[in-house]
Amino acid sequence: LYAAKDLRGVxxxxxxxxDQHSGSAAxxxxxxxLFADVxxxxxxxxxxxxxxxxxxxxxQFAQHGPQGAPMQQDAExxxxxxxxxxxxxxxxxxxxxxxxxxxxxxxxxxxxxTRVEDSEEFTFKCNITIEVNHVSEGFKxxxxxxxxxxxxxxxxxxxxxxxxxxxKLPEYLxxxxxxxxxxxxxxxxxxxxxxxxxxxxxxxxEFCTEELKNELEPARKLK
Numbered sequence: 236l237y238a239a240k241d242l243r244g245v246x247x248x249x250x251x252x253x254d255q256h257s258g259s260a261a262x263x264x265x266x267x268x269l270f271a272d273v274x275x276x277x278x279x280x281x282x283x284x285x286x287x288x289x290x291x292x293x294x295q296f297a298q299h300g301p302q303g304a305p306m307q308q309d310a311e312x313x314x315x316x317x318x319x320x321x322x323x324x325x326x327x328x329x330x331x332x333x334x335x336x337x338x339x340x341x342x343x344x345x346x347x348x349t350r351v352e353d354s355e356e357f358t359f360k361c362n363i364t365i366e367v368n369h370v371s372e373g374f375k376x377x378x379x380x381x382x383x384x385x386x387x388x389x390x391x392x393x394x395x396x397x398x399x400x401x402x403k404l405p406e407y408l409x410x411x412x413x414x415x416x417x418x419x420x421x422x423x424x425x426x427x428x429x430x431x432x433x434x435x436x437x438x439x440x441e442f443c444t445e446e447l448k449n450e451l452e453p454a455r456k457l458k
Contacts, residue, residue: 236266236317239407243270245328252324258292259323266321289313292320311358311411318357335359336403338444339380341395346388350395353402358411359439363427370410370433374442377413400444408439 236242246267251260265285272280290297293316298306322329334355341350361373378399386393418425440451 237270237273239332241332241406242328243274245325245332246270249325258288259320262288262292262317262320263324266317289316292316314409315357322357330355330405332406333357333409334403334405335401335408337399338402339397339399341380341382341384341397343384343386343388343393343395345393346386348386348388348393348395350384350397355403358409359401360411360413361431363412363414363429363431365427365429367429367431370412370431370437371441373412373431374439378442400447401439401442402444402447404439404443404447408437410437 246263247270249263249267251264254260262285265288269280269282269285293313296308296313296316298308300306318329318333334357337354337356339350339352339354341352342348359374360377361370362376363373364376367373367376380398381394381396383392384395385391412431414427414429415424416427417423440448440455443451
């Protein structure tokens with residue numbers, strides 16, 4: 236996060252609001268102070284205060300194993316927790332910097348009904364399977380969607396199929412490699428340990444809505 240210069244600028248100007256004693260205000264302030272420590276440090280910086288507040292707000296990150304050592308935690312869960320907390324304090328800026336707008340369009344083949352849903356997330360998911368060799372293939376899998384939703388025409392649940400597209404791009408696009416899946420024979424999560432290539436410059440134009448493509452087109456022609 237420190238590499239995101241725009242976020243550092245936002246945090247430098249951050250002043251806790253009315254609920255200045257809340258956990259979200261404390262974590263945001265701790266991150267601001269941590270960034271300040273990193274900026275002037277000439278040696279290692281230990282993020283003790285930030286980590287302690289994070290563990291108080293989200294106790295799962297304070298879990299210890301049988302031998303007393305901290306347990307390994309999921310990086311994406313930590314990322315989402317920090318993003319949600321920052322978003323509660325500096326709403327507009329966090330969404331502008333990291334929020335990925337998604338538009339999901341689904342259709343029921345049995346009735347012809349459609350569903351259009353807009354959402355905003357802090358990660359752009361890339362589903363890893365044993366067939367995926369490049370991140371673009373994983374993005375396509377993650378964007379495809381099949382859901383069981385209520386059909387007004389049938390008066391019962393029905394299968395809706397479709398896909399999502401990016402409707403808004405942030406200043407910083409964070410991707411998540413989704414490597415875990417549920418393995419039925421052992422009834423537990425399993426991890427797909429597969430090397431996946433990615434480009435130095437990631438072009439997500441093909442995954443955008445037509446409206447966003449039209450916005451991006453003038454700048455792309457200048458290249």
